[in-house]
Amino acid sequence: MKPIGILGGTFDPVHYGHLRLAEEMRELAGLQQIRFIPTGNPPHRDAPQVSALHRSAMVKLAIVDHPDFVLDEREVRRTAKCYTVDTLRELRTELGEAQPLCLLMGGDAFLQLHTWHQWEKLLDLAHIVVGYRPGFTLEERIHSAMPELRKHYQQRLCNVDFLSQHPAGGIAELAIPKLEISATLIRNRVAENRTIRYLLPSAVANYIYQHHLYAPC
Numbered sequence: 001m002k003p004i005g006i007l008g009g010t011f012d013p014v015h016y017g018h019l020r021l022a023e024e025m026r027e028l029a030g031l032q033q034i035r036f037i038p039t040g041n042p043p044h045r046d047a048p049q050v051s052a053l054h055r056s057a058m059v060k061l062a063i064v065d066h067p068d069f070v071l072d073e074r075e076v077r078r079t080a081k082c083y084t085v086d087t088l089r090e091l092r093t094e095l096g097e098a099q100p101l102c103l104l105m106g107g108d109a110f111l112q113l114h115t116w117h118q119w120e121k122l123l124d125l126a127h128i129v130v131g132y133r134p135g136f137t138l139e140e141r142i143h144s145a146m147p148e149l150r151k152h153y154q155q156r157l158c159n160v161d162f163l164s165q166h167p168a169g170g171i172a173e174l175a176i177p178k179l180e181i182s183a184t185l186i187r188n189r190v191a192e193n194r195t196i197r198y199l200l201p202s203a204v205a206n207y208i209y210q211h212h213l214y215a216p217c
Contacts, residue, residue, distance in 0.1 A: 001098065002164055003029065003032065003099075003101060003164055004099065005029065005031040005034035005104050005129070006037060006126065007021075007022055007025075007034055007035065007037065007104045008075070009036075012050060012187070013055065013200060014058050014062045015182075015200040016179055016201070017179040017182065018062075019062060019063070021104075021176060023066075025176065026068060028176070029160050029174060030164060034070070037087060038055045038073070038075065039075050040075045040076045040078045040082050049213075049214060050213050056073050057207065058204045058208070059071050061201065061203040061207055062200070062201045062203070074087060075087060085118045088122060088125040088126050100164055100165075101125065101126035101168060102127045102172075103122060103128050105130060106130065107131070107133075110130045113128075114149045123152065124169070125168055126168050127158075127169065127171070127172060129172045129174060131173075131175075131176040132174070133175075134176070134177060153171055156169060156171040157170075158170035158171065181199050190214035191214055191215065
């Protein structure tokens with residue numbers, strides 16, 4: 001059974017860095033689908049600059065032409081803090097115990113995983129697939145990580161074939177070239193009245209301008 005990928009984030013705004021990461025992971029991990037889940041009220045970082053409805057609308061525009069990318073708005077509809085473990089529990093209930101799920105993230109996020117709410121339970125609900133820049137590996141950085149996280153990494157490291165053979169529990173690494181694009185860069189360029197062309201889909205850029213997002217007050 002092909003796994004389903006879960007890509008969460010503020011997407012403030014969504015850009016080609018997010019989209020290229022998702023496409024690389026979809027291909028390399030053999031995912032049947034990737035669900036983009038904009039967070040509503042993130043517990044681990046400052047509040048996004050624009051509303052969840054705007055961020056969700058931009059994701060919808062960005063992925064409209066990709067048949068394997070799906071917008072999931074469950075966190076946008078929540079009023080309470082949005083914890084990944086709760087989202088995975090909901091997905092597991094909806095999709096069944098046998099469906100492989102892959103929580104997608106970058107290397108920096110993985111090394112901070114121990115700060116997430118009920119982080120160890122994530123691996124009971126899904127695999128974790130970590131994208132890292134070619135030439136660098138998590139193995140080189142995991143030695144400085146929290147001992148319990150390092151233990152999980154060492155015991156659960158697997159290849160991509162494992163992801164489709166089991167519903168959860170593995171940690172896989174994928175070498176993925178990183179586009180040097182960030183949401184902060186885009187927000188700053190809009191505030192400075194500089195072009196954001198080719199940093200994100202044109203439909204998303206147009207939405208930003210039409211709704212005067214990220215412009216100086």
